[in-house]
């Protein structure tokens with residue numbers, strides 16, 4: 001990759017990159033990609049598969065276990081060594097394959113909404129995912145694009161980029177393809193006017209540029225880790241991690257306890273160590289990450305059928321917990337099929353001149369074409385062949401206006417179009433009858449203001465059009481030129497409300513998600529849209545009021561204000577953060593560059609496929625159709641995933657945990673190990689296999705009715721209540737085995753293996769629902785896997801495989817006992833569950849602070 005790409009002469013640079021302005025051939029690009037790797041900072045890259053697979057064996061428990069069984073093989077117990085290895089490999093593979101399949105499926109979905117770049121390959125312009133770019137590629141940049149790599153400009157027209165990501169500078173910076181600045185700028189943060197860097201975005205204008213550095217070599221890539229902070233850990237991830245630590249502590253305690261006891265009783269130390277380790281393996285919820293990923297991926301696949309793409313899996317559980325959804329107006333509440341209906345002059349009559357000025361502005365401005373511009377251009381086409389654009393002051397959401405400097409040879413005009421309040425403020429004159437300029441005195445100002453308000457009240461969106469005659473010495477336009485304007489008139493638009501929006505809002509509200517509207521548009525139009533939709537405005541704050549408001553004051557009003565008008569992008573973000581700080585889980589749905597920072601700040605950023613790159617990039621969920629009703633689906637799916645993960649954990653922390661605990665206790669008084677190490681491992685493997693169906697399970701409507709928060713305290717309490725009950729039962733079983741069946745070592749171990757496995761896996765039928773088990777039907781796959789695992793466990797001692805695991809065939813009466821024990825146990829858990837959810841932990845939302853909808 002060439003050094004000094006920022007300041008070399010362009011021809012030199014192209015030669016060094018071995019490319020031309022016509023770009024690379026596909027073959028050449030493929031070759032370079034092998035050399036330079038994908039254009040993605042490595043923080044986002046996955047390790048090769050075989051490495052991922054091997055990494056799973058690096059789990060300390062597994063390593064010690066393998067080592068210990070190696071030792072035992074050396075002392076003659078080769079069969080157990082083979083079994084341990086087989087079991088470990090099988091269980092890691094089971095885990096790995098499921099997780100990989102889930103991730104691959106999600107990755108495939110993600111690629112369908114990947115940000116793409118326009119690149120010249122084999123001489124034609126094609127659209128390629130950004131990670132396919134290589135140094136030497138020639139790309140086209142347009143307003144709204146993210147700059148895909150570190151590039152040098154070959155051509156640029158009115159190119160303005162936002163470099164805030166690299167420099168923190170919020171205002172657009174102009175870039176030129178001219179000779180580069182010498183010497184090379186220090187810091188590499190995009191100061192050179194001839195270069196554009198990865199991570200910045202195009203505000204307006206267009207350019208052709210050659211890719212110089214990709215992936216980790218970019219300024220952005222090198223800042224990885226400092227600047228590109230990973231997305232904040234979600235409450236769910238944190239909860240899972242805490243749960244892991246909780247189990248880890250218990251495991252360490254238990255292992256040490258078992259080891260000490262066994263050594264004190266002078267049992268064979270190697271067997272004791274292996275038993276303790278096998279217990280630890282049985283205890284660790286090693287499947288948890290896999291279950292989480294598979295459950296989320298499964299939810300993502302179901303959503304894909306509804307044309308909703310989940311880019312970041314963490315967004316799934318956040319959307320399940322979301323209790324406030326902020327959204328912008330256009331396209332969500334309205335059809336976004338905006339039509340221009342009128343073009344009025346200062347006296348309220350239709351005026352061709354106003355239309356012509358509006359048309360000039362829309363035609364020549366080079367920012368992202370907003371639906372308003374499209375509506376002006378679609379209204380009627382004008383012949384502008386005599387006109388030429390000289391310069392432009394691009395649109396931004398702080399000024400809310402855009403200016404173009406144009407000439408038809410004779411006249412040189414600055415044509416301004418924008419939000420009426422702002423344009424009127426910059427105007428000193430207005431065009432009266434016959435085009436005469438009249439001073440904009442207070443009376444005229446009041447009249448024009450009233451006209452605009454009346455239009456707003458009728459639900460029309462309005463842009464003001466103004467102009468200023470410039471002298472021929474004006475060869476460029478700047479912000480300061482947007483003053484002393486002469487007001488020409490109004491362009492008036494209709495943006496009809498979306499018929500389906502109200503039903504969607506009701507569905508969300510009914511599901512405990514409050515909807516808030518954050519729009520850059522003005523109060524009157526927004527109120528009108530709300531009124532047409534039938535959405536009551538419970539409170540309204542404008543951008544100006546917000547400006548004057550402190551954090552406390554804002555937070556105090558968040559509960560009742562549901563509409564925010566004339567807010568800037570920064571204010572959108574501010575409202576969002578205030579919501580988050582007041583303890584809400586907040587989503588944001590938007591599609592413009594003005595929404596990007598709010599999307600980024602939200603717990604759940606939602607955007608649409610057609611959105612500006614920056615908004616799309618920032619979002620965790622992409623809607624292929626901009627429609628609020630699919631958001632409701634996504635909410636339900638998110639809740640479902642959290643509920644299913646909770647099932648897995650409740651199951652693990654009740655029966656499985658209880659069994660391991662009882663075994664540790666049993667080793668205190670039994671003259672032999674309650675189960676052989678290989679049996680513990682087999683037990684664990686079958687248990688794991690039975691759980692593979694949990695992600696598929698249905699969740700009842702009542703469990704989805706409210707936002708689902710991850711609740712570690714509930715799980716802990718459940719463990720504390722059910723654990724002792726479960727252990728008591730286990731000891732009764734031990735007693736029965738020893739005294740009813742007069743069990744010796746092998747029979748005891750066999751009986752306990754069969755029974756503990758059956759109770760562990762079958763308890764899912766009780767735990768998976770808060771209803772009674774027979775009034776809720778489990779997913780068939782889950783049921784089959786669970787019954788299958790229990791049956792294999794029960795029948796294995798009767799097969800020829802039995803001796804390998806040290807099993808003996810139990811007497812027929814044992815199976816009668818087994819059936820009775822399982823039924824009693826499940827009935828007991830069911831009773832405890834009812835008491836628990838009725839008295840100890842009623843629904844978490846019952847005591848939550850009410851939020852007005």
Ligand SMILES: Nc1ncnc2c1ncn2[C@@H]1O[C@H](COP(=O)(O)OP(=O)(O)OP(=O)(O)O)[C@@H](O)[C@H]1O
Nearest residue numbers: 328329330370400401402417418419519520521592
């Ligand atoms: N192309 C344009 N030319 C001139 N002014 C514009 C243009 N686009 C937007 N504006 C002005 O900027 C304001 C804010 O833009 P916009 O309405 O798109 O913001 P928003 O927050 O995305 O709103 P919404 O919630 O309707 O999507 C508009 O109300 C309008 O006054």
Ligand SMILES: [Mg+2]
Nearest residue numbers: 328330591592
């Ligand atoms: Mg918008």
